[in-house]
């Protein structure tokens with residue numbers, strides 16, 4: 191670790207803790223992370239605890255120059271409206287196909303759970319919030335990585351607009367395919383955790399998660415859920431069972 195980084199982190203710590211961040215820290219202090227009563231999962235616990243102890247919550251993932259943008263493969267679901275795809279579900283896949291047919295004009299992101307103001311947001315609503323653009327490296331659990339530019343609204347902004355309860359500790363993402371996943375409040379409030387509607391200066395393509403995907407730059411690629419339809423804020427941990435990352439034998443916490 192270079193001394194510049196140390197200074198940056200310390201400054202981040204001193205300047206960075208606002209009321210929500212403080213809340214999240216207080217809420218996340220002790221019993222985390224979720225463990226699965228499995229010896230092999232002790233590694234997850236240690237990784238999580240080490241990250242949470244060593245890194246102030248505002249440490250930023252590296253950002254790149256436009257000239258460093260690479261091509262990026264589309265992985266997993268590439269069209270949730272296509273019944274032949276492995277993670278297709280008729281529950282939402284047909285809705286997706288219909289919404290896509292109308293350029294997502296009727297699409298809305300539901301926000302519910304442990305919030306004072308549950309509600310839903312159209313793409314236009316989300317685009318009215320201040321946006322953030324970041325050029326970051328996507329790191330897939332399979333070993334490949336790619337650099338792309340993402341534009342969206344910080345998840346924190348949407349959480350603040352929804353009035354997150356003081357007891358809230360996790361944010362769960364639900365998609366138009368069958369999968370779901372979640373992050374803790376520290377990652378949810380991280381300045382680079384955004385709900386992205388743009389990629390490389392254009393609307394987010396369908397293959398990469400249109401109309402809206404999460405970018406969780408502090409964790410491996412599979413935590414950046416594509417095709418969002420609903421966000422649920424929870425007070426309790428829930429690994430989402432067969433719909434969550436454990437279904438693939440992946441760790442719930444995939445910090446990098």
Ligand SMILES: Nc1nc2c(c(=O)[nH]1)N[C@H]1C(S)=C(S)[C@@H](COP(=O)(O)O)O[C@H]1N2
Pocket residue numbers: 262263264265266267277329330331365366367369397398399411412413414415416417
């Ligand atoms: N809804 C949904 N989100 C998803 C996936 C998926 O299959 N469905 N795949 C994940 C994985 S493993 C990776 S590496 C990235 C891939 O994003 P990309 O297709 O834009 O490269 O999306 C993640 N988010």
Ligand SMILES: [Mo]
Pocket residue numbers: 265329330331332411412
């Ligand atoms: Mo991945």
